[in-house]
Amino acid sequence: MGSVTLKGSKVDLRGDAKPYLSFDLDGTLVDLAFTDLVWHRGIPELLARRAGMDLPQAQEAVLQEYRKVGDGALEWYDIAYWFGYLHLPGGWERLLEQYASQVRVYPEVHEVLSRLGERYSLIVLSNAAREFIEVEMREGGLAGYFDLVVSATSDFGLVKKSPEFYRKICDLLGVRPQQLIHVGDHWEFDYRIPRGMGIAAFHLNREGERAGPDVIQDLRSLPEVLEGGGYADRSGA
Numbered sequence: 001m002g003s004v005t006l007k008g009s010k011v012d013l014r015g016d017a018k019p020y021l022s023f024d025l026d027g028t029l030v031d032l033a034f035t036d037l038v039w040h041r042g043i044p045e046l047l048a049r050r051a052g053m054d055l056p057q058a059q060e061a062v063l064q065e066y067r068k069v070g071d072g073a074l075e076w077y078d079i080a081y082w083f084g085y086l087h088l089p090g091g092w093e094r095l096l097e098q099y100a101s102q103v104r105v106y107p108e109v110h111e112v113l114s115r116l117g118e119r120y121s122l123i124v125l126s127n128a129a130r131e132f133i134e135v136e137m138r139e140g141g142l143a144g145y146f147d148l149v150v151s152a153t154s155d156f157g158l159v160k161k162s163p164e165f166y167r168k169i170c171d172l173l174g175v176r177p178q179q180l181i182h183v184g185d186h187w188e189f190d191y192r193i194p195r196g197m198g199i200a201a202f203h204l205n206r207e208g209e210r211a212g213p214d215v216i217q218d219l220r221s222l223p224e225v226l227e228g229g230g231y232a233d234r235s236g237a
């Protein structure tokens with residue numbers, strides 16, 4: 001497959017004809033504890049210290065600021081922006097490291113990825129900022145499984161996994177949508193949108209509120225679902 005260029009750096013993709021299988025990161029491979037702690041505890045704690053507030057006051061103040069920006073804006077995802085905007089001491093790198101030990105990979109992830117990696121070229125497609133992805137991949141021991149890691153926000157300036165995002169990914173990989181498989185926990189952005197474009201998307205619903213042929217409750221069932229659906233070659237037929 002050669003290589004692709006992402007944010008000015010060349011990424012070599014393995015030269016065999018394995019089909020591409022992409023995963024969302026937060027809520028799919030890694031649980032939400034780390035990001036929740038950073039945004040809802042770490043940042044309010046720093047604001048509390050800087051502004052002489054108590055923690056609940058600072059949490060409320062931060063929440064209001066987050067709401068004003070909203071998750072449709074790039075700033076929402078940008079921790080450097082929040083450090084600057086709130087005049088927080090200490091630097092965001094230190095805050096991420098403070099909570100790095102709280103990164104937790106779901107129990108089945110390593111087993112499933114090592115199995116699927118034999119048949120598929122594995123990719124991460126996340127809308128988290130690159131700084132978060134890097135800590136999560138490192139602390140979760142995930143980096144070695146993946147041929148390519150893409151942040152919608154950091155790499156493309158897109159806040160959601162929109163049709164435009166998936167089109168860019170397919171162009172980058174040089175495949176048709178039918179030749180990409182995607183798995184993630186967000187009904188709209190990991191399932192409805194990619195399915196609507198012809199991508200073989202599967203919805204991971206760990207709470208078990210949904211059911212259907214494209215819904216899995218646990219990544220353990222993914223290898224079987226993929227084998228059964230004939231997704232193991234690149235033809236995408």
Ligand SMILES: [Mg+2]
Pocket residue numbers: 024025026027028184185186
């Ligand atoms: Mg997710």
